[in-house]
Amino acid sequence: MAQTIEDFTSTIHLQDLWEDPYPIYRQLRHHRPVAWVPAANRYLVTRYRDVVHLERHPEIFSAAEQDSLMIRVMGRTMLRKDGAAHLRERKAAEPALRPRAVREYWTPIFRKIADELIDGFYERGEADLFTDFAGPMAARSLAVVLGLHDVAPQDLQTWSQAMMDGTGNYGDDPAVWQRSDAAAGAVDEAVDAAIASLRSAPDESVISAMLRADDPLTPEEIRSNIKLFIGGGLNEPRDVTAVASYALLTHPEQRTLVTADPARFKDVFEESARWIAPIGMYPRQTTAEVELGGTLLPAGARLGVMLGSANRDETAFADPDAFDINRRDRAHVAFGGGPHFCLGSWTARAQVGQVSLPTLFRRLRGLRLSDSEPVRLGGWVFRGVLNLPVRWEP
Amino acid sequence: MPKVVYVHPDGSQDRLDVPEGTSVMQAAVAQGIVGIVAECGGSAMCATCHVYVDPPDAESLPAVGADEDEMLDCTACPREPGSRLSCRIVLTADLDGLTVRLPEKQR
Ligand code: HEM
Numbered sequence: 001m002a003q004t005i006e007d008f009t010s011t012i013h014l015q016d017l018w019e020d021p022y023p024i025y026r027q028l029r030h031h032r033p034v035a036w037v038p039a040a041n042r043y044l045v046t047r048y049r050d051v052v053h054l055e056r057h058p059e060i061f062s063a064a065e066q067d068s069l070m071i072r073v074m075g076r077t078m079l080r081k082d083g084a085a086h087l088r089e090r091k092a093a094e095p096a097l098r099p100r101a102v103r104e105y106w107t108p109i110f111r112k113i114a115d116e117l118i119d120g121f122y123e124r125g126e127a128d129l130f131t132d133f134a135g136p137m138a139a140r141s142l143a144v145v146l147g148l149h150d151v152a153p154q155d156l157q158t159w160s161q162a163m164m165d166g167t168g169n170y171g172d173d174p175a176v177w178q179r180s181d182a183a184a185g186a187v188d189e190a191v192d193a194a195i196a197s198l199r200s201a202p203d204e205s206v207i208s209a210m211l212r213a214d215d216p217l218t219p220e221e222i223r224s225n226i227k228l229f230i231g232g233g234l235n236e237p238r239d240v241t242a243v244a245s246y247a248l249l250t251h252p253e254q255r256t257l258v259t260a261d262p263a264r265f266k267d268v269f270e271e272s273a274r275w276i277a278p279i280g281m282y283p284r285q286t287t288a289e290v291e292l293g294g295t296l297l298p299a300g301a302r303l304g305v306m307l308g309s310a311n312r313d314e315t316a317f318a319d320p321d322a323f324d325i326n327r328r329d330r331a332h333v334a335f336g337g338g339p340h341f342c343l344g345s346w347t348a349r350a351q352v353g354q355v356s357l358p359t360l361f362r363r364l365r366g367l368r369l370s371d372s373e374p375v376r377l378g379g380w381v382f383r384g385v386l387n388l389p390v391r392w393e394p
Numbered sequence: 395m396p397k398v399v400y401v402h403p404d405g406s407q408d409r410l411d412v413p414e415g416t417s418v419m420q421a422a423v424a425q426g427i428v429g430i431v432a433e434c435g436g437s438a439m440c441a442t443c444h445v446y447v448d449p450p451d452a453e454s455l456p457a458v459g460a461d462e463d464e465m466l467d468c469t470a471c472p473r474e475p476g477s478r479l480s481c482r483i484v485l486t487a488d489l490d491g492l493t494v495r496l497p498e499k500q501r
């Protein structure tokens with residue numbers, strides 16, 4: 001049996017994970033929940049209980065990964081620090097992202113952005129909700145929250161993608177480095193301009209909060225961390241918006257429930273983030289030899305923490321592959337956990353669950369999938385729908 | 395060592411000895427008490443460590459702080475006068491015997 005499992009883990013190809021990782025995750029959870037997977041060059045941690053355990057022991061499962069490609073692209077952000085150094089940077093940004101700021105400042109702006117985007121294509125009666133709505137909505141919202149008021153949303157999307165491609169450039173492709181370095185340089189310029197104007201006219205934004213903190217961040221620290229925010233705060237709300245819309249369009253009974261009671265879009269948001277976790281994997285590295293899920297890990301072992309698998313663990317969620325907004329087990333791990341628990345969780349909930357989804361389903365009467373092309377899904381480190389062609393009655 | 399009683403929605407109870415200086419959340423998580431999720435690990439950012447504290451225990455607790463107050467508006471189960479974040483309740487000798495009720499769900 002052991003031999004068969006070794007064989008299985010060594011035949012896992014990244015392309016198979018990209019297309020549909022869930023059957024592979026199920027095998028791993030059952031037979032080797034902490035498995036060395038050569039193609040990923042990491043131990044993949046696939047069970048819910050092991051993911052939660054390691055999130056609660058950051059002193060052993062460190063975020064400060066050595067030779068991290070994220071550091072290569074972004075510099076040393078809060079997400080690659082532990083302990084007090086991490087907390088200092090996180091606390092500086094936090095005031096802009098707490099629920100009260102989200103409710104008072106950001107939600108009204110999110111509403112305006114959503115309405116403007118829909119106004120732009122409403123009369124057409126058809127759109128690709130992924131490219132025409134979910135992406136620009138996430139980009140414009142993020143620009144406001146960060147305080148990058150002069151940045152074009154399209155640029156933000158390009159920089160985000162280029163930097164994230166860099167963080168995954170294990171193949172050392174020079175063209176990818178060139179694009180990610182160019183994006184990082186453009187972000188530096190935009191942040192410097194924002195710092196200059198926010199120093200004289202402070203607002204509620206993340207950059208302004210970093211400047212005004214009791215222990216203010218240096219321009220260098222702000223530049224790195226804003227790269228993290230752009231890399232990690234755009235595609236995720238975009239992907240939940242598109243996945244949740246897709247799920248409702250393909251589950252008519254659940255759509256009827258939420259359109260009758262829009263407060264339940266909150267449940268749609270949470271269930272969508274569980275069903276297809278936008279961040280399917282994040283990295284950690286062990287600081288000491290440790291046993292996890294029956295596997296002895298050496299010190300310095302590189303782990304892939306598989307949120308996409310933990311959220312489909314049958315021991316934590318009944319009928320885990322089903323999209324079900326009425327499920328009782330709801331403690332998904334899509335936002336991670338412990339000290340690095342997603343700083344944007346409340347912003348994302350408001351943007352997607354309170355604004356984007358209710359607005360789309362209220363305004364676009366008769367919204368349905370278009371038969372022009374099939375909806376495609378892809379990814380495992382990041383996963384979501386890749387297109388969402390729809391029609392409605394203007 | 396001060397004792398804390400965790401009362402589950404079905405009425406069953408867990409009793410823990412909690413060292414002073416440890417939060418009601420940390421003790422629950424260390425012992426695997428179901429019903430406290432505590433995603434953010436105690437930074438008053440997730441609202442998944444919600445508990446209810448009834449009088450007279452409620453009066454012996456320090457006042458609700460600003461961060462705690464806004465987070466208590468985001469809990470999965472309704473906020474009540476006795477609602478607290480268990481990551482903000484740190485055990486002292488005075489709190490020996492503290493009883494907290496766990497909500498039906500944290501998310
Ligand atoms: C549904 C949407 C989102 C999901 C699923 C998500 C998921 C996550 C996850 C899993 C982590 C932890 C990563 C790790 O521990 O390695 C994280 C961290 C983070 N997220 Fe999000 N995120 C979302 C939206 C956002 C948004 C909108 C922002 C910014 C406005 C944001 C900013 C951050 C930051 C700054 C961190 C690092 C926190 C730290 O290191 O302390 N996220 N997110």
Ligand code: FES
Pocket residue numbers: 419432433434435436437438439440441442443465479480481482
């Ligand atoms: S543990 Fe997150 S708010 Fe208490």
